[in-house]
Amino acid sequence: MNQNLQNIRENLRYLRVLSHQYPTIEAASTQIIYLQAVLNLPKGTEHFMSDLHGEYEAFVHILNNASGAIKEKVDILYANTLSTKERAVLATLIYYTEAKLKEIKEDMPEDELPEWYKITLNRLMEICRLVASKYTRSKVREALPKGYEYIIDELLHTNYDALNKEQYYENIIATIIDIGRADAFINAVCLTIKRLIVDRLHIVGDIFDRGPRADIILDLLERHHRVDIQWGNHDILWMGAAAGSRTCIANVLNNSITYNNLEVIETGYGISLRPLATFANEVYRNTDISCFKPRVSDEGHYNPKDLEQVARMHKAIAVILFKLEGQIILRNPGFRMENRLLLDKIDYDHCSITIDGKEYPLKDCAFPTVNHADPYRLSPEEAAVMSQLRFSFQQSEKLQRHVKFLYSKGGMYLCCNQNLLFHGCIPMDADGNFSSFETADGQSLSGKAFLDYTEAMARQGYYAATGSPERQLGKDFLWFLWCGSNSPLFGRDRMTTFERLLVGGSEICKEQKNPYYLYSSKKEVCLKILQEFGLNSEFSHIINGHVPVRSKDGEKPVKAGGKLIVIDGGFCKVYQSQTGIAGYTLIYNSHGIRITSHEPFAGVQNAIRNNKDILSTSVIFETRESRIKIGDTDDGREIREEIEDLKQLLEAYQVGLIKEGHRQDSFTE
Numbered sequence: 001m002n003q004n005l006q007n008i009r010e011n012l013r014y015l016r017v018l019s020h021q022y023p024t025i026e027a028a029s030t031q032i033i034y035l036q037a038v039l040n041l042p043k044g045t046e047h048f049m050s051d052l053h054g055e056y057e058a059f060v061h062i063l064n065n066a067s068g069a070i071k072e073k074v075d076i077l078y079a080n081t082l083s084t085k086e087r088a089v090l091a092t093l094i095y096y097t098e099a100k101l102k103e104i105k106e107d108m109p110e111d112e113l114p115e116w117y118k119i120t121l122n123r124l125m126e127i128c129r130l131v132a133s134k135y136t137r138s139k140v141r142e143a144l145p146k147g148y149e150y151i152i153d154e155l156l157h158t159n160y161d162a163l164n165k166e167q168y169y170e171n172i173i174a175t176i177i178d179i180g181r182a183d184a185f186i187n188a189v190c191l192t193i194k195r196l197i198v199d200r201l202h203i204v205g206d207i208f209d210r211g212p213r214a215d216i217i218l219d220l221l222e223r224h225h226r227v228d229i230q231w232g233n234h235d236i237l238w239m240g241a242a243a244g245s246r247t248c249i250a251n252v253l254n255n256s257i258t259y260n261n262l263e264v265i266e267t268g269y270g271i272s273l274r275p276l277a278t279f280a281n282e283v284y285r286n287t288d289i290s291c292f293k294p295r296v297s298d299e300g301h302y303n304p305k306d307l308e309q310v311a312r313m314h315k316a317i318a319v320i321l322f323k324l325e326g327q328i329i330l331r332n333p334g335f336r337m338e339n340r341l342l343l344d345k346i347d348y349d350h351c352s353i354t355i356d357g358k359e360y361p362l363k364d365c366a367f368p369t370v371n372h373a374d375p376y377r378l379s380p381e382e383a384a385v386m387s388q389l390r391f392s393f394q395q396s397e398k399l400q401r402h403v404k405f406l407y408s409k410g411g412m413y414l415c416c417n418q419n420l421l422f423h424g425c426i427p428m429d430a431d432g433n434f435s436s437f438e439t440a441d442g443q444s445l446s447g448k449a450f451l452d453y454t455e456a457m458a459r460q461g462y463y464a465a466t467g468s469p470e471r472q473l474g475k476d477f478l479w480f481l482w483c484g485s486n487s488p489l490f491g492r493d494r495m496t497t498f499e500r501l502l503v504g505g506s507e508i509c510k511e512q513k514n515p516y517y518l519y520s521s522k523k524e525v526c527l528k529i530l531q532e533f534g535l536n537s538e539f540s541h542i543i544n545g546h547v548p549v550r551s552k553d554g555e556k557p558v559k560a561g562g563k564l565i566v567i568d569g570g571f572c573k574v575y576q577s578q579t580g581i582a583g584y585t586l587i588y589n590s591h592g593i594r595i596t597s598h599e600p601f602a603g604v605q606n607a608i609r610n611n612k613d614i615l616s617t618s619v620i621f622e623t624r625e626s627r628i629k630i631g632d633t634d635d636g637r638e639i640r641e642e643i644e645d646l647k648q649l650l651e652a653y654q655v656g657l658i659k660e661g662h663r664q665d666s667f668t669e
Contacts, residue, residue, distance in 0.1 A: 008648050015649050024660045028650045039631035042134040042590035044199025050545030051568040054211025064095035066197045067585040067596045088611035097190040099608045117182040124189045125155050131196040143195040148188040204545040205232025205423025215268035218402040229410035232423040233489040240478030242403035243462040246386045247479045250321040257314040260294035269399045275388040280316035287366040326376035328476050343375035360503050412455040417633045418537040424546045425491040425516035432519040447532045526563035592623035
């Protein structure tokens, strides 16, 4: 039997299902022709961001301006016809359409507005036409806002040299203005530009922590047309908290209180901290709280009594945290974290602690809830507080929705268009080999297999049956991913929260980085990692976040002969004094890869009122001799597979194995 015919017979069940979508020879043929043409279009633009840390205003701006790509299009079209200020106003209108429209209308005489609308609509359509030029007409239609598909589609495909239609198109614009729909139409066109300028958005970890409103960032990501997320250590911590891990909840609260950043918890997710505040006031009112004062940039802006209240809450949750972490370590010896069992190492008579065989004085050892004979057991009052907090985290509809979104769009790593994306590291030993991890069922895993296991365990912690041993192990593992010495998200040997709070001193608080961060600067090591994940192209890269690049000290984001790109450049304001910039972003389009460094953002209102963009410097890191086509991408591989399926369907029609135009149930022989 003809081999192709045999393959068709083997796939007949699937081909019958496919025939429901393409019921005739003409339909299947047309789709093959269309898909074959798509393979030759330029690849879509990929936009990479990492370590957002709740800095939603800067995120919104860079998302809106696509790391300068929109301003670049404005300049391409109007550098010779519009002034710098006029181009800045036009770009700002695209970034913040509703707010900028309101400002322009307030400052402009009413009789001048129709002419401004006409000019602006035509300019916006030119920009939209430019960014849409590398997509198929059907893909552009998918990006068009509902209700405006027909009009925008007509205007996008205008040929102003066609005299017979010139008046037709001009009349469309005039009618939009006359019937008072100009504002809505401008908003629709600007939204289309922002959708088309970036085909796919990659978030390489750490949406949460420090910055004020990670929830606003996630609200925006939920509405994005195509986004993927590589989990960061701070993301996994919130995922564990949403899953009901008391230890992850205590860590979330400890981090938020440390930086006096409770807005995302209380305002963003509607979680009440009253049970913790009441408990802290009862138990720690008369104890020393000097070690637990929150870090604030200007104490003059805060009521001293409020700061004392926060410090008491901090001490209360920190003690609970040390107990709960001890419980996880004791029930999971495979985590190999016994060196973090510290409460039983305290000498209360001398207010000291022994760590790694050396004794250190403690700044504070007034812990009235710690039972010296059983230090890791919560007091009944502490257990009650954590029960109430766990209920609040699990009942926050918005938090649960966001965490389900992180699970559905995210993972530990992503292989995309020959690039490997992950947040932290591929754990290595001192010799530069992949570290091995012993699982609960006796497996020894390393490299890609270990990351696949960690992702499965992270999902188990949220989705396994409530109260089951699998759920408990998964929740414990979510905490391990936050701070475990072999965690690919943490990437250090220990988390010294206890030492930073109660001991002090740079040596005892030092967290040793995983050897990955030493070896990954070597090209041969990056090639080994890429090969481990099946990426062997000369254009393959590792794209990494997690550790800020100290640009002000001369450190570069591109390492290992171009094989490693680290794009954590200090998005979070706390890190900007260390990095000297406000973050890196990456653009990968059909021409190659461009890295952009950003200056600190002065705020949305300044951007709108003064048309101030984030000052950015772009460096072309890698260019291709010929434009990259969709056929060269992962999408292209899937399209070719679809073409092969359609060719089989076409032959099945031609040899009579499937009838044209006849919907057959997939189970019919």
